[in-house]
Amino acid sequence: MFIYRFFSTAGFRYSLFVFLLSWLSVVTAAESQKKPIDIKAGLLSTSLNQLASQTEISIVVNTDLVKNKSAKAIKGFYTPQNALEMLLDGHKLRAEDTGTGFVIKAVSEDKVVLSAIDINAEKVKKSLQTEKYAGGQIAKQGRVGILGNRDVMDTPFNMTNFTSDFIDNTQAETIADVVSTDPSVRTAHVSGGMLDSFRIRGFAMNEGNSGDIAFDGVYGVASNYRVLADYVDRIEVIKGPASMIYGMSPDSSVGGSINIVPKRALDEDLTRLTASYASDSQLKGHLDLSRRFGDDDQFGVRFNGTVSDGHTERENQSREVESWALALDYQGEKLRMTADLIHQKEDLDAPLRHLWLANGVDVPSAPDGEHNITQDWEWSKVDDKSLLLKAEYDIHDQLTFLQISAVVKPVYPGYLVIPALPMHRVMSP
Numbered sequence: 254m255f256i257y258r259f260f261s262t263a264g265f266r267y268s269l270f271v272f273l274l275s276w277l278s279v280v281t282a283a284e285s286q287k288k289p290i291d292i293k294a295g296l297l298s299t300s301l302n303q304l305a306s307q308t309e310i311s312i313v314v315n316t317d318l319v320k321n322k323s324a325k326a327i328k329g330f331y332t333p334q335n336a337l338e339m340l341l342d343g344h345k346l347r348a349e350d351t352g353t354g355f356v357i358k359a360v361s362e363d364k365v366v367l368s369a370i371d372i373n374a375e376k377v378k379k380s381l382q383t384e385k386y387a388g389g390q391i392a393k394q395g396r397v398g399i400l401g402n403r404d405v406m407d408t409p410f411n412m413t414n415f416t417s418d419f420i421d422n423t424q425a426e427t428i429a430d431v432v433s434t435d436p437s438v439r440t441a442h443v444s445g446g447m448l449d450s451f452r453i454r455g456f457a458m459n460e461g462n463s464g465d466i467a468f469d470g471v472y473g474v475a476s477n478y479r480v481l482a483d484y485v486d487r488i489e490v491i492k493g494p495a496s497m498i499y500g501m502s503p504d505s506s507v508g509g510s511i512n513i514v515p516k517r518a519l520d521e522d523l524t525r526l527t528a529s530y531a532s533d534s535q536l537k538g539h540l541d542l543s544r545r546f547g548d549d550d551q552f553g554v555r556f557n558g559t560v561s562d563g564h565t566e567r568e569n570q571s572r573e574v575e576s577w578a579l580a581l582d583y584q585g586e587k588l589r590m591t592a593d594l595i596h597q598k599e600d601l602d603a604p605l606r607h608l609w610l611a612n613g614v615d616v617p618s619a620p621d622g623e624h625n626i627t628q629d630w631e632w633s634k635v636d637d638k639s640l641l642l643k644a645e646y647d648i649h650d651q652l653t654f655l656q657i658s659a660v661v662k663p664v665y666p667g668y669l670v671i672p673a674l675p676m677h678r679v680m681s682p
Contacts, residue, residue, distance in 0.1 A: 287330040292340075300324035300340050301357075308333040311354025318346060318359055383487070389418040395489040396470050396512055411437075411492040417485065417516065424529070425482045428466070432511060437492050445567050445605040445625075447633040448478035454492055456508025463504035467512040469593065469641060472503055475513055476597050476637040483539055484557040484578035484595070487514035515580050515593055518553025519543045535572065537561035555580040567622075569629035573600040587647045595639040603627040 292303045297319045305312045310333045324340045331339070337348045337355060345360045383394040383402065392414035397403045405412050415431050425431045429449040432438045441457065442450040450460045459465040468474035482488075489512040502510060523543035530536055539559045546552040558577040565572050581592040603625055610616065 287332050290327055290329065290331050290336050292324070292327045292336075294326040295324065297322040297324040297340065297344065300327075301337075304333070304336055304340065308336070312337070312357065313354065314357035318357060319344075383414075385416055385418070389416060390422070391419070392416050392487055395487070395491075396514065397491075413490045413492075415488040415490070417487065420482045420485065420488075428480045428482055428485065428488050428511070428513065431482065431488050432490055435490055437509070438490060443605045443607055445565065445570060446607075447601055447604045447635065449480070451511070453490075453506070453508030453511075456506060458502075458504070458506035458508060458511070460504065463502075465502045465504050465506050465511070467502075467510060468639070469515060469591070469643070470512060471641060472500070474593070474595070474639045474641045476635070476639075478635050478637075479599065480513060481559065481574070481576050481597060483541075483559045483576065484516055484580075485513050486516040488512075489514065515578065516541075516543075516555050516557060517580055517582055517591075518545050518555045520545070520550070532566045534563040535561055535565060536563050537574075551584050553580075553582040553584070567603070567605070568625040569627070570601070570603040570605075570625055572602075574598070589645045591641075591643045593639070593641040595637070597635075597637045599633075599635045601633045603629050603631055604633045 288308050290304065290307055292300050292307070298314075298316065301312050301314060301319065301324075304310075304327075322344050327336055327339055334348065334350065334355070341348060341357070346357055347360055348355045349358055383392045385392050394402045394404050395408070395412045395414040397408055397410070397412075400408075405414070413435055415434075419425075420431060423430065423434075427449055429440050429451070432451065433440050437454050439452050440449060441452050441460070442448055448459075451458045464473055464475065464477040466472075466475040466480055490509065491512070492509040494507055494509075522545070523541060525539075525541040527539040527541070528537070529539075537559065538561070540557070542554075542556040544554050546554070556577070556579050560575055562573045563571065576595075576597040578596075579592075579594045583590040605625060605627055
């Protein structure tokens, strides 16, 4: 009933009448521009003269452009412009409307031919390497626990992400050599000792054998005592309470967290062998090998192996290191899988220990840094083996349906034959 009344109203009938009248006027105006045209096939110059005569329009053309060119027959009702386009079709000529007539011009031959681009959506995948700031020393993104990789500008934490370029340029041996460059972080253990510990914003971290360093977002995988930098792609330092995104660390550090991102297979093949020499007589060899396989390069392998041995710059101290890390990955359209196998071994003779002053004892003058008060028959041995398996499946761009992490880590902790000697502490009389 409502529809019937609407269509029967006077207002609707008036609107419909105005619309039909406007449409009829437009159609009539368009039809009025068409003229009867009858041009036989022949020379293009002759056909243009006939078109100008039959439609009473002005056509200006350089005779060299139409010389020895033919035109097809045209018969029927056409606008002058449509008829002119039909005559010029196939001759690389165009008609330019001047308002009072038409000017015939040649089509420009100055064209840029682009090479073919093969676009296949199935082959487009996100690189495992994150974008870096200018200079390549700091990464723009970092892993923020369950939130995944996030830009530092979109993260409500103070985060610094050191890249492998920074590690190589500073010739860092361990991650302690890297994170100590952050103003909020300092190393708390004596250099040349059996472990690396830190202070983040003044709070202790990784003291003892607790294993506070996260590896690819998981605690308990990285070495408890010292993490070598040769197989590390990114070192992420988060200042502030990060337990809400990483979970509470084994030693309950509240000043921040350090996460290690392992090296993954690069988009291009890499074979790099590096040899180095450091004082006193530390010789080192490092092999970095990267390959990708598969039709879409979905399978990746990255191997890093390091061997070093020799005397250090301190008296009676020698250091032997052996490590290798194998990183496997599969990057499918929705399924991603990674496997990390790590072996790290460090043997240290005469490791340095902390010194404490008893109450009432004056602070002595700083000794020569080369001196070592540890006995030459003391030693430490640290042997870590780790395996981390992870799998992720995306059911949506914003939702990960499944994530599985498995950790197997037999640990052989470091130890000293004589863990504490009287000479390690300055006693009061």
